Amino acid sequence: MDIQAQLKQAVAEAITSLYNLPVENVLIQPTKKEFEGLYTFVTFPLTKSTRKPPVEIGQAIGTYLKENTHLVSKFNVVQGFLNLSISDAVWVDEVSGMLADPHWGQLPSRNESVMVEFSSPNTNKPLHLGHLRNNFLGDSVSRILKASGYDVVKACLVNDRGIHICKSMLAYQEFGNGETPESTGMKGDHLIGKYYVWFDKAHKQQIEELIEEGMSKEEAEKKTPLLLKVQEMLRKWEQGDPETVELWKLMNSWVYAGFAETYHEIGVRFDKTYYESETYLLGKDVIEDGLQKNVFYRKPDGSVWIDLADEGLDQKLVLRSDGTSVYMTQDLGTTDLKFQDFPIQRGIWVVGNEQDYHFAVLFAILRRLGRPYADGLFHLSYGMVDLPSGKMKSREGTVVDADDLIEEMVETARNRTRDLGKIDDFESEEATLLYHMLAMGALKYYLLKVDPKKRMTFNPEESIDFQGHTGPFIQYTHARICSVLRKAEQLGVNPVGTLNSVELAESEQQLVYLLTQFVQRITEAGTDYAPSYLAQYAFELAKAYNQFYGELSILSEPNADKLKFRVALSKAVVETIRKSMELLGIEVPSKM
């Protein structure tokens, strides 16, 4: 049992013993740093039931804890706040315990499986900044859930069909001149993206022309020769026209090759990939099921609907009058498919908050259909990424391309490292790996440190910052500790085995205190689907270590027990930093 839980129990005992009162939930909070102590119990809530002043209660409980437990070494009372100091022997034991625990940072199995769907790209354009937030969140949440004891299936649903895909296909047919990624030297996804943009431009031009000929804007938007052709192409694709399917396959293969490169760069992998071209027809049997259960109703024109007005969600179409699927139909079908394919109990979708309504409806429908998994579904709804200049708009060309961004970050990492003269050979393979590690560390940390639910601003200048509240700051601290540990090893200091109790400085107590919070932070990050908790935690830990490092000497400490403890503490911190960062999908260097 961790210290905080032990304290809670001890305080509860104290209250029962001193006042003979039933105790519900004892609240222990961290002590504010201007007061002595690390844990604080607030006595205000007890004033009513005990009819005693808050200070007296604090004194009584403090005295009880000091006399009856081995935990508390001293205490002080400020108004209704009882501040508790933990004895150094307890802290020292905590550190030995962590180092001896082979499962440090891995919670026991819950015998429960969960699927996390994320990334889910369109095959008509390259990945951009918004996708990066999605990918980093999905990947990190998967890691956090795994550490929390769940079995995790990482899934990706590729949006590889539909009218938007046909647009780049048509543009390629019209203007492509048989270009290929090889002939142009372009990454496949960028090449396809180019045609998607071409289509959009040409289409707009045709709209203008039609308007000049006297057509209304609304009509013109639906009647351009290009749009009619694209609709024809989609029909052909759905009928399996060999030529169309051939082109579709060819162009998608280029896109996938491009995506594979980017996924490799950002270190994201999936256990299962679904393709919409294979799943878009699913869901019609779900519609039948719903009609039979009277969850859905059919309108005279043949379209099928659900009425969720009593849940504040309005009426929603689930099948078109011509019998074809809409987005909702497909999602109903793929959700069933996921739960057939894998022995999972829960499903998570990492999708932007512009789809909040869609998922509210999806989950409501599945509940009404009585799906056994319906209560285990969650939409991890994240906020959009803005630029300092405002929203990213593809039409105005303000979208930040993922590959470009990564390249820029690597370049910055290389320049910084050179300017600081940090390593010997700047062109070695090791150096290249380091630049990549730092670049991805900066980028991932920048996007993950913010609460996922919140809309965030991406400031290019800040994102490449390597100082302060950044990934590289934490990576640096890791490298710094590794350096100390290497030297300790040369000196023959071995931090395993029991540690003798020593007197600790405040910065040391603070560090151990933070370490003991690790498991709780993982748990909270898992239940709230919030990698930002661990990002904050890793930063706090690194900062606390740097403070300790600046104040105290480790290797030239004359007292052998203290020296050994500090090396052990450093080892526990380096492990915990590494694991925290790993949960964010960020690698850490041993030198930088």
Added chain:
RNA sequence: GGUCCCGUAGCUCAGUUGGAUAGAGCAUCUGAUUUCUAAUCAGACGGUCUUUGGUUCGAAUCCAAACGGGAUCACCA
């Protein structure tokens, strides 16, 4: 217009089920390297927690309204 989300330092963000004088980073200024990595550390400056009212021992946090910003309300995905 209906529904939902957001509003904390000049900027970017933390702030656990309501607790002490609201915290970090960046930016600005000052100091620290004969000593384990200065991509670091110490310090200064910086606040009407959008506003108003309510709940109570106690509110950035809960409730209500107003103002400001965003999303969504397709036989699109």
